[in-house]
Amino acid sequence: MASNEFDLIAQYFERQAVNRSDVPLAIGDDCALLEVPVGSQLAVSTDSLVAGTHFLADADPVRVAHKALASNLSDLAAMGATPAWVSLALTMPEPDEPWLAKFCEGFFALAEYYNVQLVGGDTTKGPLSITLTVHGFVPQGQALTRYGASSGDWIYVTGNLGDSAAGLAVLLGQAELEDKQLAETLVERHFMAQPRVLTGQALRKVASAALDISDGLVSDLGHILKRSGLAAVIEVDKLPLSPELKAFEPLQDKALQLALTSGEEYELCFTVPEQNRGAVETALAHTGVSATCVGQLRPGSGITLLRDGNPLDWQLQGYDHFAE
Amino acid sequence: MASNEFDLIAQYFERQAVNRSDVPLAIGDDCALLEVPVGSQLAVSTDSLVAGTHFLADADPVRVAHKALASNLSDLAAMGATPAWVSLALTMPEPDEPWLAKFCEGFFALAEYYNVQLVGGDTTKGPLSITLTVHGFVPQGQALTRYGASSGDWIYVTGNLGDSAAGLAVLLGQAELEDKQLAETLVERHFMAQPRVLTGQALRKVASAALDISDGLVSDLGHILKRSGLAAVIEVDKLPLSPELKAFEPLQDKALQLALTSGEEYELCFTVPEQNRGAVETALAHTGVSATCVGQLRPGSGITLLRDGNPLDWQLQGYDHFAE
Structure with missing residues (x-):
């Protein structure tokens, strides 16, 4: 079993099919380096899923991963944004490989469907929780917000x-x-x-x-x-x-x-x-x-x-x- | 005491002095909307601090906040990036106002020093932990990475x-x-x-x-x-x-x-x-x-x-x- 957090990350999170041209540098450095298209605004959202609060600790990791990423992508959807990148902060009590393998299965299936690249994150020891930060693009001035409505709409x-x-x-x-x-x-x-x-x-x-x-x-x-x-x-x-x-x-x-x-x-x-x-x-x-x-x-x-x-x-x- | 997570967020995290012109929309919508300068790459890093792993649960919240943000800004520093924005995912067992007030004191003191705007995040119930995602800019092609070194350097x-x-x-x-x-x-x-x-x-x-x-x-x-x-x-x-x-x-x-x-x-x-x-x-x-x-x-x-x-x-x- 991989007992080193770097090995874990390398093993499970560096294997992804999505490889976007706007990601000159992804996982493995102090930061990811990313390129936003000229004329687009960047839409960013963060959501946490905590075991015991948002899902049961023994829930199927495939489903937990899907729910975590889907709920974040949903925030991009609500802005009219096109998804691009995601960061994953995963906290778990111990390096549980079967759990990680299933989590990655659910996570990357959805990420690949929307051409979203995992560009970084953190793996830490502690009570099980997942925090994702998703990034997407929306053409300048075209984002859907919460404040644009008028009476009669x-x-x-x-x-x-x-x-x-x-x-x-x-x-x-x-x-x-x-x-x-x-x-x-x-x-x-x-x-x-x-x-x-x-x-x-x-x-x-x-x-x-x-x-x-x-x-x-x-x-x-x-x-x-x-x-x-x-x-x-x-x-x-x-x-x-x-x-x-x-x-x-x-x-x-x-x-x-x-x-x-x-x-x-x-x-x-x-x-x-x-x-x-x-x-x-x-x-x-x-x-x-x-x-x-x-x-x-x-x-x-x-x-x-x-x-x-x-x-x-x-x-x-x-x-x-x-x-x- | 504010018992509603939205009130908590509004009360503590919407009061910040930094108000950047490249943030058309910050906290309060599904996503933040952000603008990266033309000619710059975006540097992004995520770090989690978990109580019991990275700090003691009874540690001074001012110090915990400083450490959390400083460690993330340090990743931007290591890329040669100029800090701009941060997202905060805060998980805590209950809405502890004295803790939040001190946490914000430490957090915003450092954020203001580096002109970093809090642009979003999530507040959830669970074991105490903090996940930050910081964003900064670096002129195209000038980022400091881990792979550029040569023998003799x-x-x-x-x-x-x-x-x-x-x-x-x-x-x-x-x-x-x-x-x-x-x-x-x-x-x-x-x-x-x-x-x-x-x-x-x-x-x-x-x-x-x-x-x-x-x-x-x-x-x-x-x-x-x-x-x-x-x-x-x-x-x-x-x-x-x-x-x-x-x-x-x-x-x-x-x-x-x-x-x-x-x-x-x-x-x-x-x-x-x-x-x-x-x-x-x-x-x-x-x-x-x-x-x-x-x-x-x-x-x-x-x-x-x-x-x-x-x-x-x-x-x-x-x-x-x-x-x-």
Whole structure:
């Protein structure tokens, strides 16, 4: 067994298929040297996944790696950025080669799919956790931010909502499902979300604001409202639910509440001015991802939930790591 | 007490004095948006500090923050890069405001000194650890790497070596010092090393290779030798020792061995071709940092330690987190 951290790094992290021309110097020096295309801004995001907080210590390393990288790429997607590079800080109690091999399998599979090169990082001893910093490019002035929305803009979400929370409930033993195939599908959705990278890029000139749903729709939409000084109306009947979620939670209210609060969906929530509504479908046609209009921005503050035009008084909370 | 991670972030990390013009969008969106100067390469480095591995959980947060940022800036220094931005991933068991306040004090003091802007990060619940990713600029083709050295080049180190290990020994109770002032000075050196940022920049056109001493001179110099396919001779009598180290460890052999193996020094080790030797002093004059020639590169492999021209058979080991 490799007992030296440098050997570990060399052995597992220097073997990658991606070799970008904008990386003159990658792993193995004090810094990576990188080249940003002229006319592009650099988009950078950092996320940590901690064992016991974001995943169970005995979770499949392939899935953990996918989730870690997918959640970071999702932040690039939400800016409309094209992924390029990633740094990995991996802390583990001991050099566990079988774990590392599987982690690399999940990590590099997703990295290669998006042509993302691992350019550096750190391997340290301690409680299991993963911190990634992803870098991408966005043409000057075209980034999707949280503050560009206006009253009257329509609120869209990609894909379906709620599956991740349902999968987590199965994983934590909070829900017993007789249909084992359904249970496994939902757990898979929880871990193996696909970042909406192409969708984000396609929305650059269509959406007025965007973010990814990592803490739950109502919680995340709140960031756009706060940044833009606006209120929102969500028509809950329009929320896109998967057949699996409906089978998991046949009580419609609970399925909709899951859709409103489920974190780690890594779908995009974005706003579209009236004049761009017709462009949404065209823009997304080549991405294979659906988008559903679920509401509208209004003057004021806060989120109103409507069903058949009538307000609902559901008490919902977004996910908060430090909440009691 | 703020119990919500977003409040915590807003409260402590959005209050910084540095506000760079190359940061169109910093904390508060899915990504930061950043602009690299045309003609510059981006230098990026990631380092983690884990409680129990790199610092004691009850260590002064001001010092922990300084050490975390200084060690990262030291990687930029070793490339000859000018620091610009940093991302911070902070994992802590609970939102500890007094700890955060002190951490920010140490962090922003050093960040402001080098005009480094905190542009993003993540705050998560879990065992205490800090992962930083620093970004800097270096003019195209002028970065100092580990692989540019040639046989005959002279080996230099900045400052003094060994103080950090001596300070750590005091901190861990492995050394009892009657002189409390001396003990405190050494502990301070362990935590409050100054990254050699200006020195690294000044060496861009002088040094053939460079790195920072984070694992001990013999261990780190080994990286240059490996990358360059060379051997080295170190004349141990030339190693620069502080008066404090000599007072701490009056046995000369032990002081020299500390100087050869002390990690987390964050001094630079660099190599200089014969024709550039005269330029070293001039280049460093404005930086206030001394440099000492301690040896020379030779054909072959490995490191030979000489005293008065005679080989020493000291068995030394660099610091390795996973070593038994």
